[in-house]
Amino acid sequence: MEERVQERQVEDIPLHDFYTSKAYNRSQQLDILKQWVEQKSILFLGYQQFSTIMCDNGTSRTSIDCQEILLKVPHILILDEGHTPRNEDTNMLQSLARVQTPLKVVLSGTLYQNHVKEVFNILNLVRPKFLKLDTSRAVVNRIMSRVQISGVRKQLKTGTNLALFDLIEHTLQKDEDFRRKVAVIQDLREMTRKVLHLLQRDSLDELPGLVDFTVVLNLSSRQKLEVKKLNKLDYFKKASVGSLVYMHPELKSLTDKYSSTGGKGSEIDNKEMDKLVENINLRDGVKAKFFLSILGLCESTGEKLLVFSQYITPLKLMERLAVKVKDWSLNKEIFMITGDSNSKHREQSVESFNTSADAKIFLGSIKACGEGISLVGASRILIMDVQLNPSVTRQAVGRAFRPGQKKKVYVYRLVAADSPEEDDHFICCRKELISRMWFEWNESCGDQDFYMKTVDVNECGDMFLESRLLQEDIKVLQKR
Incomplete structure (x- = not known):
């Protein structure tokens, strides 16, 4: 962010932040804040940093001074990724609401996340008592x-x-x-x-294009048997176990075996995963099969593949499949980051994937690859599972479909047919619908403009999906 400000600023304005100044304790942070107060300047502060300072219950003069400066000094407060403090029960939102300046600006590409009330929490932050305004009350009564x-x-x-x-x-x-x-x-x-x-992003219009598919896959007979057992589980267990089943049922068997000895599925080592891969029947797992098929097509066309999942174990399986089938190596052809990856590893992986001619595939935990990561080296994106919060998937797509992208980007969102995941897909679509209708609606829009279109696989305009290799298991193909 600081680099972008420096590139575009029309006058030389000092920039301050705690990270580059190594201001780790309150005394050091107060020194930076005093420098900020002394002259016209910009202070960059993370949400968690701000919340931690404001919730510091210490009675020292230093802590109190830090809090008073942050509450009283700002002339304007700009919240990048402004949907972050949307929960009314968090210290973050409550602390931001205490900042006294009336000039508050929220920047967000995904303002609606899970519920209408979250949007109004943000609106109330920018415009306090928004719903109590006379103009608002009239509309509320009408609704x-x-x-x-x-x-x-x-x-x-x-x-x-x-x-x-x-x-x-x-x-x-x-x-x-x-x-x-x-x-x-x-x-x-x-x-x-x-x-x-609504700020139209002209920079995206200048890109080669985005083609976004939802691919509903027929499960194998083995997978269908396992799906019947999922309904006995609670929601979160159903989602996590389901992600293994939809990928390949052997993955669930391995995880069950590992868990019975006191381990966690996410801790399965390469040796155990390689044993599974050595004897795996790919026809039993439609998502694993689809992954390898599209990986082969990417290799033949010279394109790089970006794969997202919210669970680590399926990512590990895909990594080991690529190692076995393609004889590729981690950190050469294959790159992976998860929530456990440190910042240095992330930066090196992203840089190498985007610039190296050897790089073929990037595997990422979908929430670990959030805002700020650019993966424009990829032109094909595979989303392995359904996120109930559609903005998470939208942000994942934005890792490759962003300024700097030189190719048309194709997205494949995989959904297991006739499963709890398909139910989640319908819920996600309804949430996405609300956001589009609220922020993109105009009088010329009709019902059909807000729903995905079912398309013929043979006439979808994507040479990958029109190949027999990928068509075999497709039940329904939808296009955004």
């Missing part, structure tokens, strides 16, 4: 009169903001009356038009 969900309304406390948020969420996600959805969206847009502003 409450539109929604007709008797079963839900009886359970909600009428007149509370929570009731409003839940009614809006329910209407936009589950109401079958599209006209009512549109009416509520129009109300939301009217209410927020003076505080929410």
Whole structure:
């Protein structure tokens, strides 16, 4: 961020931050804050750094001075990735709300994350008591009169903001009356038009293009048997175990065996994984099979592949499959980062993948590859599992589809057919729909503009998917 500011600033304004100044304790941080106060300058501060200082219960003069400066001195507060402090129960949001300047700007490409109330938490940060404004109250009353969900309304406390948020969420996600959805969206847009502003990213329009597919895969007979057992599990266990089953059922068997001896599935070493890979029947695992097929196609066309999963074990399996089948090596043709990767390893892996002619594939934990990582060396992206928060997947796609990309980017979001993952996919689509309708809607939009289109595999415009190698297990192909 600091480098970008330095590149674009029209006058020489001093920049301050704790990291480059190695200001690790409160006394050192206070020295930096005093330098910032003395002249017109910019202070860069991480959300966690800010929250930690503000929640410091120490009674020392140094701690109190740090807090007072951060609350009273800023003339303008700019929140990059401003959806981060969206939870009203966190110290982060409560601390930011205490900053006294009325000039607050939130920058976010994914403002809607999981629930309407999170958007209003951010709006209230920028414009305190936003819903109590006369203009807002008029629209709120109109929305409450539109929604007709008797079963839900009886359970909600009428007149509370929570009731409003839940009614809006329910209407936009589950109401079958599209006209009512549109009416509520129009109300939301009217209410927020003076505080929410959409900035069209012309830089993305200049890129070669983005083709985004959802690929629903028929499971093998072995996988179908395992899926029947998933319904007995709680939601989170169902998702984590399901990710193994959809990849390959042998992965679940290995994890169960490892866990029975007191280990964790994520701790399975290469030796154990290699034993599995040595005897694996790829036809039993449709996602593992799809992965190797698309990897081979990328190799034949000279393209690099970027693969995301929210779980470590499937990533390890894909790494060892690439080693066995392609005779590739980690940190030469194959690169991988997870939440445990340190910053040095991340930087080296990203740089090598983007610049090395030997690099073929980058495997990443989807949440570890967040904002700021550029993987423009890849032109094919494989999303191995469904994220209930659609913005996480959108940000993952943005690692390759961003300024600096020289090729058209193709995205393949894999979904296991007739499984709990397909149910999650439908929930995710509804959340994505809310965001698009709220922030991108216009009067020319119709119902069809907000839903993915089912396309013929043979006429999808992607030579990879039109190959028999990938078509064999596809049940449904959708295109954004």
